[in-house]
Amino acid sequence: MSAPDANLxxxxxxxxxxxxxxxxxxEEVTSSVTTIDVHDFARTCRTYGVKDLFIITPxxxxxxxxxxxxxxxxxxxxxxxxxxRKEALTCVKVVDSLDDMIDNLKLAAxxxxxxxTGAKRSEAVVGYSEARRVLEGDGRFALLFGTGHxxxxxxxxxxxxxxxxxxxxxxxxxxxxxxxxAIILDRLLGPKN
Amino acid sequence: MSAPDANLxxxxxxxxxxxxxxxxxxEEVTSSVTTIDVHDFARTCRTYGVKDLFIITPxxxxxxxxxxxxxxxxxxxxxxxxxxRKEALTCVKVVDSLDDMIDNLKLAAxxxxxxxTGAKRSEAVVGYSEARRVLEGDGRFALLFGTGHxxxxxxxxxxxxxxxxxxxxxxxxxxxxxxxxAIILDRLLGPKN
Numbered sequence: 294m295s296a297p298d299a300n301l302x303x304x305x306x307x308x309x310x311x312x313x314x315x316x317x318x319x320e321e322v323t324s325s326v327t328t329i330d331v332h333d334f335a336r337t338c339r340t341y342g343v344k345d346l347f348i349i350t351p352x353x354x355x356x357x358x359x360x361x362x363x364x365x366x367x368x369x370x371x372x373x374x375x376x377x378r379k380e381a382l383t384c385v386k387v388v389d390s391l392d393d394m395i396d397n398l399k400l401a402a403x404x405x406x407x408x409x410t411g412a413k414r415s416e417a418v419v420g421y422s423e424a425r426r427v428l429e430g431d432g433r434f435a436l437l438f439g440t441g442h443x444x445x446x447x448x449x450x451x452x453x454x455x456x457x458x459x460x461x462x463x464x465x466x467x468x469x470x471x472x473x474x475a476i477i478l479d480r481l482l483g484p485k486n
Numbered sequence: 487m488s489a490p491d492a493n494l495x496x497x498x499x500x501x502x503x504x505x506x507x508x509x510x511x512x513e514e515v516t517s518s519v520t521t522i523d524v525h526d527f528a529r530t531c532r533t534y535g536v537k538d539l540f541i542i543t544p545x546x547x548x549x550x551x552x553x554x555x556x557x558x559x560x561x562x563x564x565x566x567x568x569x570x571r572k573e574a575l576t577c578v579k580v581v582d583s584l585d586d587m588i589d590n591l592k593l594a595a596x597x598x599x600x601x602x603t604g605a606k607r608s609e610a611v612v613g614y615s616e617a618r619r620v621l622e623g624d625g626r627f628a629l630l631f632g633t634g635h636x637x638x639x640x641x642x643x644x645x646x647x648x649x650x651x652x653x654x655x656x657x658x659x660x661x662x663x664x665x666x667x668a669i670i671l672d673r674l675l676g677p678k679n
Contacts (some may be wrong), residue, residue: 342655377660460488462535467570472668479669
């Protein structure tokens with residue numbers, strides 16, 4: 294059995310957060326959307342059976358950029374040229390804020406647990422086997438990835454579950470967010486060895 | 487214990503192959519270098535302790551592009567601006583061909599086993615736990631990733647080991663190569679759950 298776990302995937306939403314995140318000086322900012330991240334997150338979510346990918350940004354022009362990109366591949370010329378890309382990008386939903394995402398998810402479940410990710414070490418984090426067991430519980434779960442230099446403390450403080458960082462050799466911790474997301478979805482939803 | 491396996495990582499090289507690969511019609515071609523792939527592969531290799539990342543292309547202008555990009559981050563302004571990026575990109579080596587890569591690796595070991603990856607299903611593939619056991623053997627191993635629509639048959643035919651594809655939900659198999667590489671290195675070198 295090497296396909297992703299469909300039961301866990303059905304309960305999990307993924308969010309790529311552009312606000313509030315930190316910049317390199319640790320200040321709270323709104324980051325710009327990187328279109329390749331939207332593509333890569335969508336393709337990875339589709340691979341692991343995750344149906345909801347929220348792109349969170351309060352900036353209207355950035356929202357329109359993501360909507361235009363998605364439409365190109367789901368309705369436009371791109372849909373015919375590359376049907377797999379269409380299939381991937383249908384999971385993309387653009388929302389203003391974390392609370393908008395939660396409202397959206399609450400339509401389908403009574404409880405939404407926020408699951409945070411980050412490169413920083415902390416004592417309050419849980420490992421991946423344990424997180425997998427938590428995902429077997431009730432309600433829905435939203436797995437949050439921060440752009441820029443990571444999720445702001447006000448987001449981390451709302452977490453029901455904080456995932457351990459991906460440990461690099463000699464504590465190197467500078468994975469691209471699109472690669473970190475792929476590894477984390479594989480650890481949470483991929484086949485157990 | 488959640489750090490990558492340093493013993494296995496020391497024996498493994500990674501290669502991003504631009505020739506010979508297939509295009510969407512299944513013809514053998516040379517693909518263009520995508521600079522974001524060079525960055526992402528370097529950062530993922532550094533995370534997992536892999537010291538040699540080969541960018542394989544016979545096209546001289548493309549080789550110069552990769553060398554210029556690497557130099558910017560390892561010697562130029564970028565090295566000061568972002569020391570982690572410098573650390574990642576020092577593993578990049580540009581070579582003309584698969585055989586050049588093998589010659590380079592043979593300086594350090596008597597035997598080099600080619601390990602291929604790909605999205606296509608086949609009967610001759612091995613799973614990740616088994617591959618991990620093989621990596622414990624003698625010699626060096628080169629893990630090959632194809633750009634475009636994958637490694638050409640002439641490369642697949644030289645494989646000492648063919649890795650199983652990453653199985654997606656409903657057999658969806660369109661991960662970006664940079665995300666597939668991150669997942670595969672985590673499965674081969676990451677912590678065992």
